[in-house]
Each structure stands twice: as C-alpha cells, then as structure tokens.
Amino acid sequence: MRSLQQKTRIVILGGGAGGLELAALLAGRKDLHVTLVDMVSSHLWKPRLHEFAAGTVSSSLSEISFYILGQLRGFHFEQGEVIGIDTQDRLVRLDAIRGPSKNNEQGEVLAGERTLPYDYCVVALGGVTPDFNTPGVAENAIRLDGQPDAEYFRQHFIAEMIRARATGVPADVVIIGSGATGTELAAHLRHSERAFAHDDKPEQKLLNITVLEAAPEIMPGAEESLRRELVQRLALLDIKVVTDARISEMQSDEIKTATGEKWPFDIAVWAAGLVGNPVLKTLGDFECDGSGRIKVDAFLRSTISDRVFVIGDSASFVPAGAEKPLPPTAQAASQQAHYLADSLIRHLNGKLVEPFRYKHKGRLVSLAQAGVVGTIGRARKRDLLIQGQFAIAAYDALQRQHQWRVLGPVRGSVAIAADLMSPTHGPPLKLHGG
C-alpha cells in the first residue's frame, strides 16, 4: 500500500454540483489522496434551492453530510473557508473556524487558520447573484445563493402566509429576474400557498406573485418556443410577469423602476444574473473575466498555474469558436467534473489529454403543478420543445445522475429507488423550519 507521501494530493475547493462529483469520482484510488474542502458541513444540490425556499423540495436526499460521504466514498473532508491559494508553494489557506456566537460576541475558535498542501488544486467555489450596485438591494432583498438564504426565505414566507390567512390580505412576493430561478420559484410558491389555505376557504387567495424582468422579454436568451410556453403557464398560475422593468432602487417595502413605477412587497427576491464567488478575486493572482470568474484554458487550467484547475460557476471557459464563456449551470459543472476526473488520471499516467468539449443537452424549467417545460437538443437549430411526463423525467434525471455519481452505483440506485417509493414523493411540502 502506498504511503501518504507517495500519493498525489488533489485538493478540491467547494463541494457543490461540480466539486463533489469530482471528489466522488476520484476518491478511493490507491494513487491519489483526495481532499474536499467546503465551508459548510453538508452538500445541498443548488438547482433545487428554490424548492427548499418554497418548501416544495421533493427529495429527502437533497442534503448530504460531507463527513459521511467522505467516509463512504474514500475522500478526506476538511471543513473551512478558503481564503487563499499560494501557487508558488502549492498551499491552500483556510480561515479559522469559530463556534456559534453568544450574546453578539464572536464564537470561540474551534480550529485555527490552516494550510493544506497540494499537488493539484481544483477551484469549484461557485458563484453569487450580483446586485449590480442597485441601491437598497443588499439590505432589502433575499438572494438565493446558499442554504442559509433558502432557510431565511422559508421562515419569512411561512410568517407571511400565517399573516395572510389571519387577516385575509394576500402577501405580496416580488421576484426580480425571470430566469430559471425566478420563474421556478414563483411557480413553487404558488404550489406552497395551497397548503396554508383554510379548510373552509380552500380558494382564498393568500399570495400575489409578481416577476419583474428588465429585458423586453421573459427569460432572455431562452428559445422562443420555450418563452411562449412559459408565459402561458405562468399566466395559468396567476403569476404576473412584467417586462421592461429595470429596477432603480429598493426600499424596505417598495421597489422603484427606472420609469417611476412602484411595486410594494412583503418579500422581495433578487434573482437576476450570476457572477463568480467574490472570494475568487482575493484568492491569489488569478486572471478573472468581467463577471469575476477565473479564466481557464481549453484544459480547464488557470492561466497562472497549470496545477490549479477551475470548474463550474467559478470558471470562465470559452468554447472553441465561441465569443462568450459558458453560462453557469450545473450541467456544465458536472461535465467539467467528469472531464477532469478522466483527464487528470490520464495526465498523471503520461497519456495524451484532449481539450474539454461542452455538450449542451437542453434547458428545463420546473413549474411545480404546472409541469416541466423545456428544450432538448445539442444544437440550437434542432432544439425540441418538451413537456409532460417526459419533461418531468428529464428534469429529475439531472439530479438522479448527480445522486448516482456522488453516492456510487449501489447506494445511488438504492437511494433513488427509496426516494421514488417514498410516501412524500411528488412533490410534497416541507414547510417546517430547521
């Protein structure tokens, strides 16, 4: 058996859609020592974050402990916040971990600042929703960037539903941004609303939902057929969509647009755009694009060190012949994780490594009880609009694939089967806190 010194040390920063899949794919190999770093202790699959927020999450498997996964799959998990990468000495710097704060005082230091040596490092720290310096957004809107945001939203949503039921005055939820996050959240909130209805007043309206979009059309960049279908389905769900609504300012209870319109709200969600995790700019001397994502070459290597790779939302990868980087999706993160798992091993074995090629498999939007709608196909021209049971199965497939890769073939299959047989399958409501 090889000692630790003889193994190649792979340190993966971020256990999200890309990083965790990569760790699971590389783990257990005798020639590698794989360490996964994340600042939180459990993995939540981000594409279903809005369902956590709305309380409609349909999978009991959406949250998994990194510690347990590490033990099951054979990688080491190190909890901590990444604050730097020293590409000369090949060290990753982690901040100190503190315990819970009491009486507004900082919690005690549980583990001090640490460094982790690496032979190869993979940055997979994701991205965040930018406020585009719009006044008042940071203070007054919720942005769904992580589990704490989803939890915070859910607590507020439950409180507003209780108030609406007691007073008979519907709560106003305004969502800024009509991309997948905004439209999916809107539909799932409409689904959640029914769970709060009085038995004797099942049709009582508890919720007004408005989606504001700065562009002249819903879901900019999506295929025309998909946009048309979305408009119809959101109208059926009584979700108001307002386009050409550029937000100029946000106050604690009101949004103002550049044209002077005002939208009062009880809860506002800012779901417009995505940029690289702000920490990327401070990690080292990495070259970032205008969205704060680290530029990578055709092999997903950073431009300043061929021992530091970047994948997922953190990576600015421009496919050959394209003008813009790939958009930030779990689909891209997962394909990059797969590519890297294979290409790293080939590289270590002295074999030829091909450049990364992205295959676009389509775009799917889940609208809770209004079904799933989307397009599939690799090339734009051949995109095909799908809906119904096939679309639902295709939407679930992305997460099922992720579960399968993360848990491995045996546990993955058992977990998926258990999930499908669960009495809560389909989609139930998770409206409790914690």
Ligand SMILES: Cc1cc2nc3c(=O)[nH]c(=O)nc-3n(C[C@H](O)[C@H](O)[C@H](O)COP(=O)(O)OP(=O)(O)OC[C@H]3O[C@@H](n4cnc5c(N)ncnc54)[C@H](O)[C@@H]3O)c2cc1C
């Ligand atoms: C509501 C919503 C719905 C979406 N729906 C879809 C969809 O249907 N299909 C699709 O393809 N994509 C979807 N996406 C996009 C998709 O979730 C992301 O593109 C994908 O998760 C990116 O993967 P990643 O591995 O790059 O980063 P992430 O999955 O964001 O993971 C980043 C990880 O890094 C950790 N981290 C961050 N900073 C630090 C730090 N300083 N130190 C240590 N750890 C840190 C985080 O805790 C996290 O675990 C959706 C996104 C959202 C928000």
